[in-house]
Amino acid sequence: MQPMTTEQIRVLIARGKLKDTIFQAIGIICLAVGLLVIFLLVSDMLMRGLDRLNLAFFTEFASRRASQSGILSAWVGTVLVMFVTALAAVPLGVAAGIYLEEYAKRNWITDIIEINITNLAAVPSIVYGLLSLGIFVYAFGFGQSILSAGLTLALLILPIVIVSTREAIRAIPAMIREGSMAVGATRWQTCRYHIIPYAMPGILTGVIIGLARAIGETAPIITIGALTFIAFLPPVPFSATGVEGVSAGLFDWVMSPFTVMPIQIFNWTSRPDPAFEVNAAAAGFVLMGMVLSMNAIAIYLRYRMRKNIKW
Numbered sequence: 001m002q003p004m005t006t007e008q009i010r011v012l013i014a015r016g017k018l019k020d021t022i023f024q025a026i027g028i029i030c031l032a033v034g035l036l037v038i039f040l041l042v043s044d045m046l047m048r049g050l051d052r053l054n055l056a057f058f059t060e061f062a063s064r065r066a067s068q069s070g071i072l073s074a075w076v077g078t079v080l081v082m083f084v085t086a087l088a089a090v091p092l093g094v095a096a097g098i099y100l101e102e103y104a105k106r107n108w109i110t111d112i113i114e115i116n117i118t119n120l121a122a123v124p125s126i127v128y129g130l131l132s133l134g135i136f137v138y139a140f141g142f143g144q145s146i147l148s149a150g151l152t153l154a155l156l157i158l159p160i161v162i163v164s165t166r167e168a169i170r171a172i173p174a175m176i177r178e179g180s181m182a183v184g185a186t187r188w189q190t191c192r193y194h195i196i197p198y199a200m201p202g203i204l205t206g207v208i209i210g211l212a213r214a215i216g217e218t219a220p221i222i223t224i225g226a227l228t229f230i231a232f233l234p235p236v237p238f239s240a241t242g243v244e245g246v247s248a249g250l251f252d253w254v255m256s257p258f259t260v261m262p263i264q265i266f267n268w269t270s271r272p273d274p275a276f277e278v279n280a281a282a283a284g285f286v287l288m289g290m291v292l293s294m295n296a297i298a299i300y301l302r303y304r305m306r307k308n309i310k311w
Helices: 006-052 055-059 072-103 108-120 125-139 146-170 174-182 187-215 219-223 261-269 274-308
Strands: none
Touching (some): 006 274, 055 274, 072 108, 072 146, 072 261, 072 274, 108 146, 125 219, 146 187, 146 219, 174 187, 219 261, 261 274
């Protein structure tokens, strides 16, 4: 085989650079198309629902009259459900990811667990709704409550949190573990003071992705019996409730009926009155704003954490 001449090498390099340029251009075009579609959708929602985005829209309950309807019960329910979801899924998912990656022995049992966790991340959300209906609503007796909804969405995002935690830990160089243990640190001390802080930006990304998926889910919430029309809020802890003036307990709100933003939007879009579509557009813009706010907080926290990390 004859060695390549200098001219042939230059032609080969030029072809490679041309392919890179073409691929880069295709990527930029795809990104631009995606951003343009998102911009058009958000702009359309904002333009259609701009007249309803006022203080009354956030402080009024849903009504049969479109001009008097608000999202008070919906956004409060969404915040409370997501609070329960995060409280249940994040500690459990992060702890499971750390255990599987740092402590679990590599055998057929852990292989089966890893395969099932990966597969569960792709299971349709309605399956989690049916599972929760049988377990949380009927078997455990939680009923159609905020607790049932939060635990349902926690199950939904748990595989995502576990997988993202493991991937973030895998990205940590092995020399950090070796250096820590070389000076006498235990495995837990290595995880606590080195692995977890360095992996936290990646873990946080996975958590926010999971919560962003959960906040827009409708099928599992409808399956467990969320209300489509509600004109009251969950009881405030230690506030007087009922005709006898009995004070609500600290956790009474978790057993309260609820609704969330996606269900409120679904309810309005199913109405024949076009005025409710304006309310749905305004509520959709608010829901997107909540998701973007969560992502903005995650980006800020990741920036602060990466800034404080010293390799």
